[in-house]
Amino acid sequence: MFADSAKVFIKSGKGGDGHVSFRRELFVPAGGPDGGDGGKGGDIIFEVDPGLNTLTDFRHVRKYIAKNGEEGGKKRCHGANAENLVVKVPEGTVIKDFETGKVIADMSGENKREVILKGGKGGLGNMNFATPTMQAPKYAQPGQPGHELWVQLELKVIADVGLVGFPNVGKSTLLSRVSNARPKVANYHFTTLNPHLGVVDLDGSAGFVMADIPGLIEGASQGVGLGHDFLRHIERCRVLVHVVDAAGTEGRDPIADIRAINEELSAYNPELLKKPMVIAANKTDSINPDDPDPIELLKNEFEPEGMTVYPISAVSGKGVRELLYAVYHLLQTVEQKPVIFEKEFEVEYAGDRNLPYTVTQEEEGVFVVEGPRIEKMLGYTNLESEKGFQFFQKFLKENGILEDLEQAGIQEGDTVRMYGLAFDYYK
Numbered sequence: 347m348f349a350d351s352a353k354v355f356i357k358s359g360k361g362g363d364g365h366v367s368f369r370r371e372l373f374v375p376a377g378g379p380d381g382g383d384g385g386k387g388g389d390i391i392f393e394v395d396p397g398l399n400t401l402t403d404f405r406h407v408r409k410y411i412a413k414n415g416e417e418g419g420k421k422r423c424h425g426a427n428a429e430n431l432v433v434k435v436p437e438g439t440v441i442k443d444f445e446t447g448k449v450i451a452d453m454s455g456e457n458k459r460e461v462i463l464k465g466g467k468g469g470l471g472n473m474n475f476a477t478p479t480m481q482a483p484k485y486a487q488p489g490q491p492g493h494e495l496w497v498q499l500e501l502k503v504i505a506d507v508g509l510v511g512f513p514n515v516g517k518s519t520l521l522s523r524v525s526n527a528r529p530k531v532a533n534y535h536f537t538t539l540n541p542h543l544g545v546v547d548l549d550g551s552a553g554f555v556m557a558d559i560p561g562l563i564e565g566a567s568q569g570v571g572l573g574h575d576f577l578r579h580i581e582r583c584r585v586l587v588h589v590v591d592a593a594g595t596e597g598r599d600p601i602a603d604i605r606a607i608n609e610e611l612s613a614y615n616p617e618l619l620k621k622p623m624v625i626a627a628n629k630t631d632s633i634n635p636d637d638p639d640p641i642e643l644l645k646n647e648f649e650p651e652g653m654t655v656y657p658i659s660a661v662s663g664k665g666v667r668e669l670l671y672a673v674y675h676l677l678q679t680v681e682q683k684p685v686i687f688e689k690e691f692e693v694e695y696a697g698d699r700n701l702p703y704t705v706t707q708e709e710e711g712v713f714v715v716e717g718p719r720i721e722k723m724l725g726y727t728n729l730e731s732e733k734g735f736q737f738f739q740k741f742l743k744e745n746g747i748l749e750d751l752e753q754a755g756i757q758e759g760d761t762v763r764m765y766g767l768a769f770d771y772y773k
């Protein structure tokens with residue numbers, strides 16, 4: 347069974363307590379303190395395992411608890427550090443705080459391993475606390491507690507091309523025809539409960555990954571039906587193929603269907619409409635010749651908007667090759683921006699709601715901050731000045747992202763472009 351989301355509990359280990367003890371030696375009546383330090387608690391680390399492609403295992407094992415550090419011992423013995431607990435996830439797993447929904451980590455691209463919860467530090471043993479005035483300290487530090495959190499794991503399928511369309515228009519049939527994927531095909535709605543991936547192989551050399559994004563219906567952007575679960579998968583596709591039932595076999599109107607789907611896409615994330623789209627006008631084998639030609643109608647409606655219409659029959663295979671080559675060529679034209687660093691974060695606004703922002707590193711030394719209200723968060727800061735840069739750093743620090751950015755290599759003098767609703771600013 348395929349699972350693309352799971353809720354799990356994670357907990358890092360507590361640090362071992364420091365030890366209180368005194369040297370006991372023959373003929374040395376009052377030996378000094380020799381209580382050792384406690385060991386560090388285990389971290390919770392998430393790591394990408396390229397062999398995994400589902401979150402199914404997390405439906406069975408839902409608790410991941412790292413071991414505690416060992417207590418310090420006498421004779422200055424350092425307690426053992428606990429082993430870190432490494433949780434293996436498929437590439438494309440997004441880890442969110444279950445309570446707040448805030449993204450903690452996105453295990454995609456370069457990000458293959460990330461410490462999600464740090465184990466507690468071990469406490470210092472009493473050997474550390476001897477001073478000239480207090481030569482026999484009877485206390486040691488306790489180990490620091492571990493951290494615990496419920497996290498939501500979500501798997502974003504990374505496909506080059508996404509098939510979108512209402513149920514029963516023939517998406518599964520098309521995907522199974524053109525790829526090695528064999529999704530279930532049946533004549534009832536929501537046949538396909540999982541997004542299916544298929545590798546489309548064109549003449550053995552060129553190819554791409556295509557996903558059947560099932561269950562997209564009106565209201566999906568509000569979570570109706572399988573709603574958000576599937577819209578999420580579309581975000582990373584580079585090209586979208588609208589599959590419609592050109593024959594209108596279930597009384598569907600292909601033009602209205604495409605408009606409705608685009609509205610759902612836009613309501614979920616307006617950026618989705620910027621992706622290149624083509625139309626696969628399916629079921630041409632059952633078009634009623636007495637009706638007005640649906641292909642012509644679709645062309646007149648959508649080609650002026652830049653969406654090319656390809657008449658196909660997924661069942662007979664007619665027109666499918668032309669569609670695939672067109673999609674392949676379109677993919678070549680879409681520039682794939684390598685994102686070096688990407689982080690989502692939220693900023694409290696007007697005390698009662700959080701606004702979402704992202705920081706992206708587009709290339710060496712160029713960072714982009716995007717969000718709804720840039721001027722509110724930074725004022726009219728001039729980043730060129732040292733003061734401006736410090737202000738920006740402070741802002742990033744307060745929002746918990748400076749550390750990540752420093753790791754990604756941000757430094758004074760880097761370009762920071764900021765895009766907001768109110769104004770665009772860049773140095």
Ligand SMILES: Nc1nc2c(ncn2[C@@H]2O[C@H](COP(=O)(O)OP(=O)(O)OP(=O)(O)O)[C@@H](O)[C@H]2O)c(=O)[nH]1
Binds near residue numbers: 516537561
């Ligand atoms: N006549 C005809 N029927 C087709 C064609 N393509 C698909 N069908 C039929 O349409 C029905 C639905 O096809 P599916 O491939 O399951 O549709 P889907 O869009 O994947 O549907 P969901 O999985 O519910 O989202 C099936 O009965 C198919 O046999 C075609 O080119 N011509």
